[in-house]
Amino acid sequence: xxxxxxxxxxxxxxxxxxxxxxxxxxxxxxxxxxxxxxxxxxxxxxxxxxxxxxxxxxxxxxxxxxxxxxxxxxxxxxxxxxxxxxxxxxxxxxxxxxxxxxxxxxxxxxxxxxxxxxxxxxxxxxxxxxxxxxxxxxxxxxxxxxxxxxxxxxxx
Amino acid sequence: xxxxxxxxxxxxxxxxxxxxxxxxxxxxxxxxxxxxxxxxxxxxxxxxxxxxxxxxxxxxxxxxxxxxxxxxxxxxxxxxxxxxxxxxxxxxxxxxxxxxxxxxxxxxxxxxxxxxxxxxxxxxxxxxxxxxxxxxxxxxxxxxxxxxxxxxxxxx
Numbered sequence: 001x002x003x004x005x006x007x008x009x010x011x012x013x014x015x016x017x018x019x020x021x022x023x024x025x026x027x028x029x030x031x032x033x034x035x036x037x038x039x040x041x042x043x044x045x046x047x048x049x050x051x052x053x054x055x056x057x058x059x060x061x062x063x064x065x066x067x068x069x070x071x072x073x074x075x076x077x078x079x080x081x082x083x084x085x086x087x088x089x090x091x092x093x094x095x096x097x098x099x100x101x102x103x104x105x106x107x108x109x110x111x112x113x114x115x116x117x118x119x120x121x122x123x124x125x126x127x128x129x130x131x132x133x134x135x136x137x138x139x140x141x142x143x144x145x146x147x148x149x150x151x152x153x154x155x156x
Numbered sequence: 157x158x159x160x161x162x163x164x165x166x167x168x169x170x171x172x173x174x175x176x177x178x179x180x181x182x183x184x185x186x187x188x189x190x191x192x193x194x195x196x197x198x199x200x201x202x203x204x205x206x207x208x209x210x211x212x213x214x215x216x217x218x219x220x221x222x223x224x225x226x227x228x229x230x231x232x233x234x235x236x237x238x239x240x241x242x243x244x245x246x247x248x249x250x251x252x253x254x255x256x257x258x259x260x261x262x263x264x265x266x267x268x269x270x271x272x273x274x275x276x277x278x279x280x281x282x283x284x285x286x287x288x289x290x291x292x293x294x295x296x297x298x299x300x301x302x303x304x305x306x307x308x309x310x311x312x
Contacts, residue, residue: 082259105282
């Protein structure tokens with residue numbers, strides 16, 4: 001029985017909070033979330049492939065990845081890293097290039113629960129409308145699939 | 157008589173909006189806001205010096221500058237650029253290293269008013285509390301000084 005992923009988005013705010021506990025250490029979860037070869041194994045909805053083109057997880061580094069469906073349709077994402085504190089915290093920008101200009105700032109924290117780990121992401125958007133558009137895009141499906149795959153990877 | 161700088165921060169939101177019109181073209185204002193030698197001439201409160209250590213205004217680039225008072229006390233700032241669209245828009249992170257972890261995302265837009273330019277910055281913080289702390293820091297003084305100096309520079 002896997003742990004649940006909680007997605008919280010209070011009406012009228014520009015925030016989305018995503019929380020998940022993993023049966024693995026912060027070091028294990030952090031590595032899976034910052035190593036390009038490992039990211040390719042879990043990031044994105046199940047029905048899409050993930051090609052990590054760049055993932056330079058250091059302050060000032062950039063990342064870029066693409067999800068592709070069976071027809072070859074591409075969904076491109078990119079961002080830059082502001083903070084990378086090993087096993088503790090990452091602050092990065094996030095943009096879905098299919099909705100250009102709606103850039104959010106993500107703060108990802110890894111909390112040690114004694115061998116277990118809570119991974120929490122707060123995303124903040126430049127407007128409530130941009131946040132609502134992200135919610136309406138079906139991101140919940142991708143997040144749930146991604147975190148279930150990440151759990152399988154780090155809990156194996 | 158110089159144009160006013162408007163700072164808007166609705167209670168209970170994580171946003172700060174700063175708007176100013178300049179008697180100069182978007183190209184002139186954009187250059188003054190992205191060229192490190194020019195930035196050093198206007199960014200920061202009047203009573204502090206500004207040393208631009210890095211200002212690599214391109215997607216994935218970083219910036220870093222320091223304000224110093226007469227006693228040598230330093231106020232350090234840094235961030236990374238997500239978007240740099242010449243004469244139009246910049247999206248960047250912003251951190252005052254004296255309040256580490258309170259990173260905001262700034263969207264700066266340059267609107268052509270027919271030879272004149274409206275420069276608008278929306279900052280969004282990871283929480284309302286972080287936004288309120290920034291407002292309480294006295295940033296208004298620094299913003300007003302900076303924009304008055306920028307106006308003198310581009311309107312000369």
